[in-house]
Amino acid sequence: MTYCVGLFLRDGLVMLGDTRTNAGVDNVSTFSKLYTTGTEGERALCLLSAGNLGVTQAVWNRLEEGVTLDDTPHTLLSVPSMFRAAQLVGAAIRAVYAADGPALKAQGLSFSASFLVGGQIKGGPPHLFLVYSAGNFIQATPDTPFLQIGEHKYGKPVITRVLTHDTSLGDGVKLGLVSMDDTMRTNLSVGLPLDLLVYRTDTLTLPPVRRIGAEDSYFAGLREGWSSRMRQTFRDLPLPEWL
């Protein structure tokens, strides 16, 4: 399993993913699921992936090599808009499906892959898409300013209670990390280290990817601070008079 979340905020995007892959609980590994590409001052894109690692890595390799869209070969560095970028990722997934789908099916293996595609290309605003394994996609809007892939349930309640499109990037980072922690606490197939990218609207510059491991003192403090404040909040909430 995997957990990746993207936040679509007025001030920019927060993209966060874990790095655990597994072929059973007795075979776990660490692979980054976060990919970036861009041209300084012109475009900055970030992808997060979930699903079969052989499929998702093949999709990324095809995107780097070039994928045909409307009869023209393109990479994420040549498409003219974020909408076309999401289409290109969908086309790459379909190309991998055409190449590997039948062989996977013959061995009873599922073809699974989904991607969060976030970023900005000069001339347009930032966008955040979720591209499904069939290559179709949806995009985040101010009404529902986040998208998740993988094990999405444990980490969702905290986001739906707190997040709005106007949430600051800093609070978005805290929220993403707590949502990830909520997931990791119960699902062992989601694990440290994490990859985090925070993109600020209109910078058109790829920021560094922050890797957060068990030794990260900020994350450790956040986890403990959040839990202790939750416990205190429960003590503070009023009791029902009928109890």
Add this chain to the structure above:
Amino acid sequence: MTYCVGLFLRDGLVMLGDTRTNAGVDNVSTFSKLYTTGTEGERALCLLSAGNLGVTQAVWNRLEEGVTLDDTPHTLLSVPSMFRAAQLVGAAIRAVYAADGPALKAQGLSFSASFLVGGQIKGGPPHLFLVYSAGNFIQATPDTPFLQIGEHKYGKPVITRVLTHDTSLGDGVKLGLVSMDDTMRTNLSVGLPLDLLVYRTDTLTLPPVRRIGAEDSYFAGLREGWSSRMRQTFRDLPLPEWL
């Protein structure tokens, strides 16, 4: 779907379930999934059910009618211990499976039923069990002092962060209601009103079942109070210095 949760606390048990049943989003109904039985001063038992309503209601009817356990017909009012009560619920599920399982299978329908069985019988401490559709079961312990059935994922993070066996009954009620709210906010197949029972250790008396609907002012205040405190807590948590 359904969400029911039982808390196994030093001071007693908190048993909470929703009442929504559905055969598709275009066919929802309200049915209580909480059953109680007892003998004043001698035993108090509470069951919560999830799964196929035809199966779970049949299990309860068989339990009222009497089920054979070790060659002797028993009801929940005659079994000598909570362990035997859980066994009896398992035997009732197996009897319904024997009666209805083949016909359900023939029409491609799944036989699904699970029960939380909580309570106390004189001479023993309180217990909380989760009985599976195969009739086998597990029980809550101080290490993991809660059990869930149905849609368990959304409501789990808040419980795992806050709950211990020493949590008070009052805080347990708040926690159960917030856990339920976390679930209802995303899964439409879990819905109001709720049925809540709070059993105090060694009272051996069935308390009244509290029904909590949309008009319940305590629950409305708790939901809003919890959300607003969470938003405030996120603002208060420190920012990473590297952002």
